[in-house]
Amino acid sequence: MSYSEFVMTSLETAGAEEGDTLEIVSGKRSYKGVLMPHHEFSHPDVIVIKMKSGYNIGVKLSAGSKVSVIEKREAKMKPARPQRSDDNLKTIAVIGTGGTIASYVDYRTGAVHPALSADDMVGAVPEISSICNVKARVLFSIFSENMDPECWVAIAKAVKEELSNGADAVIIPHGTDTMGYTSAALSFMLDGLDKPVVLVGAQRSSDRPSSDSYTNLIAAARFCIETSMPGVFVLMHETLSDTTAVVHKGTRVRKMHTSRRDAFKSINSSPVARINFEGKIEMLCDETPKPAASLVVKDVLERKVALLQFHPSMDVELFKELMLKHRGIVIAGSGLGHVSTPMVKALSEVVKAGTAVIMTSQCLSGSVNLNVYATGRDLINAGVVPVGDMLPETALVKLMWVLGQTSDMKEAARMMTENLRGEISQRREIDG
């Protein structure tokens, strides 16, 4: 969607181009700011300007609006100055992978491609240079639905490289669609991690007035510097308002809304911390940090692992055929982790044929328990492995990783039920 003809004409008449500083007078109100690129998300009658405060606002142009250029952008386009490093500050490596959040670099160039350089970033988020030194690189720039296990490996290696080269933390801007899968993958692959690795996304691209790109990025930097908490985390807005972000454990987080800024939720676990954008960082769970170890990237992943949600129409024969072609299957069963009686039989055959079958719940919240009903006990007898309150997506990624570490199915089952990265609660005593 482009600008309406009316807006196009208004901007042309004023000679206004992206990057120019404009004044818009509309009735008794007037606004000053730099004209941002138009984005396909935006209303055709709205122009977005970045005000001196750093906030973007959308202004709807109407017949009475007057647009004038105060300063042409050429005057502002200084040559990129080399980033100065402040020896008193810690260093955060930023590894760009793409996604909505990475589009904030487009502000100055007007381009819509998601590129990211250290200078772009510091320029777009000047506040960050008072928090840390930033060492940024673009690893790749893809939609997160195209993020595959090879990408996970590349990111894990890049993280290790940056930390080995002296970074105190790593921030990974990432598309939100599959951010939970990637955070789980990094959680398992980065063995012995003793520094913060924070994936950060945005639900609104940065040319939108309501963008959460900057605030999330700055909050991530503050979290890394102020807590130094080791582990893989996801940081996103906590609510619809622009006041706090929360930090989720990388193995416990799920995108639970297609578009809202508070889409990411910790499931079966408390978030780790709340970052107030104006104030302090509040720790929300006390974890005993594991003793420091040396970081090893365990990056062998079994690809032939799939996630299947049990549902009443499921054709048992067709799905059995599919499952037999995999090394591992994660089922999102119904309720406490159930499937129909014919499917229990099929799973038993699949297990006998050497495929690992793991049981989670499509309810997402709560724990599977195969000891309550007869169907559940039949599943246990069939060799299906229940994994407590682990998310189906985390179980999928963990199974890929576990089957990359061992080919012994008993050992794989043991590892799946062991809490390695905060992904599963200790087996609770359920009555009876």
Added chain:
Amino acid sequence: MSYSEFVMTSLETAGAEEGDTLEIVSGKRSYKGVLMPHHEFSHPDVIVIKMKSGYNIGVKLSAGSKVSVIEKREAKMKPARPQRSDDNLKTIAVIGTGGTIASYVDYRTGAVHPALSADDMVGAVPEISSICNVKARVLFSIFSENMDPECWVAIAKAVKEELSNGADAVIIPHGTDTMGYTSAALSFMLDGLDKPVVLVGAQRSSDRPSSDSYTNLIAAARFCIETSMPGVFVLMHETLSDTTAVVHKGTRVRKMHTSRRDAFKSINSSPVARINFEGKIEMLCDETPKPAASLVVKDVLERKVALLQFHPSMDVELFKELMLKHRGIVIAGSGLGHVSTPMVKALSEVVKAGTAVIMTSQCLSGSVNLNVYATGRDLINAGVVPVGDMLPETALVKLMWVLGQTSDMKEAARMMTENLRGEISQRREIDG
């Protein structure tokens, strides 16, 4: 799990049997009530008694507890009296299908099989006879993970039969595991429904002190009688406390917790009503009821329809093979309804081969929108049909039903995107 040896000895010494009225003195406290059957859920040291108030409580026996029999059950086992019909009251048909809720009938007999008769029911929930006449039957008695499309058809026919025979409403006790799938199926199959049909479940079997069986059942009867609202609904506890239930639209409800009493949530829609257990019924959304029509059971369902959640490790070739063996596929895509680029290509081939492909989101909340990113537009070009904010499970059931009504793929796509039973919001204007 059976009683502990200690409890067994205590009961034997007292000569206490299930159904007997007991007095238990434990320290300064004493409890009187009818001994309920022991259930595998219960703690081995706890006996459950039903008190005069109708509430069940669990009493933990300890060394100091004294158990004595006040009245033997024989004295209470009157021959079942034929249920009297009160001409001033409306009639509700209760169609038993099994599940945790149906176990409340076991109270009097001591058996654990989930049977249900009118007399059992009125006996177990005496309050209901002041609300309505109950006409109950057992259709079947199965775990809900075994509820398949044939069961849906049988239930739909039974509902039609009861309503044709003069019932003013139908209540269907149902296992909770797949209750959302069944409620969606009935919503579509019962065309022209002008009376309430309420599925009701329980998360705690009725011999547990915290059972939600009775309260949900009575709340369902009150909802039917006091509102007469036409449609298919699910009624379950609203919160963890025993104070309110909510009524969900049959097409908008999902089990979101494996074990909590407030497991059921309306997604992308408000619940229809809140039933205060002590007070009034609060309507939560104003729907214009559709003009009354005559009820027709449209029970042709296409079985070869499957639900698949997109995930990064998905083997595109293997899943394409599976999809080609189906008449319809519902994808739970990432975010706004995305899949990887290779999967877009595979879906395009699947559509070309004549399989309907519908796009929903694994986020569950929010709406898919394939017009925002390039991947989405490629999916539209591939012939994939986005269905707004419809739940993946509802889309699955609806697609089975739609493909039972038409073999014309264009007509099927039209029907899938049309709001037939409150399952999809009107296409909102999303900016851009």
